Amino acid sequence: MFVRTAGERDLGAIRTLLVETWHATYDAIYGAGRINEVIDIWYSPAKLKASLERPNAEFLVADDSKRIGGVAHAESAEGGAVVDLHQLLVAPDLQGRGIGGMLLDKVIESFPEARAIRLQVAEQNRRAVAFYLGNGFVQIGRTDNHGSGQSGIAELILERSLSAER
Template identity: 70%
Template sequence: MFVRTAGDRDLAAIRALLVETWHATYDAIYGAAKVTEMTDQWHSIASLKTRLTKPVSEFLVADDGKRLGGVAFAESVDGGKLVVLKQLYVLPSLQGRGIGGMLLDEIIESFPEAHAIRLEVEEQNSRAIAFYEANGFVRSGDVGGHAGTLVYRRPLIG
């Protein structure tokens, strides 16, 4: 797998990857019908397409030349000092092979002025939490008004 910037031609494959990954991850937490509703709204082609041109952001895919194995999206806020990781997903069949780490590393390298990276994760998503903790993230709080959503943060060398 190699990591590259996402493009228009990737949108259908990104959507398929997100739908598969979300069902594998969240069906047991939210139920399949709710996950379908969420992915139809959040991961529509139109919604994903807006990310391609969003300022101060990075939209990446992990690609082996035949299929996409992972996707990541992050944006810079607070004058470039903070990176907010909005998405990092790897196909369930490819998890544990270093793809998530490659995507995370490339996201961090894309924002050399940043002092920290922040993300939110569902508290029942133990695999994601273990991944982020193994990659230097520390829990820094909860999201107000969203029971079950945890905030993790990692300082970066600017």
């Protein structure tokens, strides 16, 4: 796998990866119906295209020229001092092979002025929480309701300092 910037031609494969990964990760926790609702809201083709076109953002894919095996989307925040990592997902059958680490490294490289990278991760997604903690993130907060309204999706807010790395 190599990591590259996503293009509009990748959007169908990205959505397929997101749907597969979300269902594999969250169906047992929140139920397939609820996950379908989340996917329809957060990962509609229009929303994915808008994410691709956002200024001060990076949308990356891990690609082996046959398939997209991972995706990451991050955006500069707080005047460039912080990177908000909105998503980092790897296909279920490819997890544990270093693809997530490659995507994370490339996200960090894409924002050389940033002093920290921050994200929210579902508290019950123990595998993802362990991945981020193993990659130098620490918990700085928690929310009981991710997104708008009373979602009931508890998330940890994690951050990793980048200042010492630069």
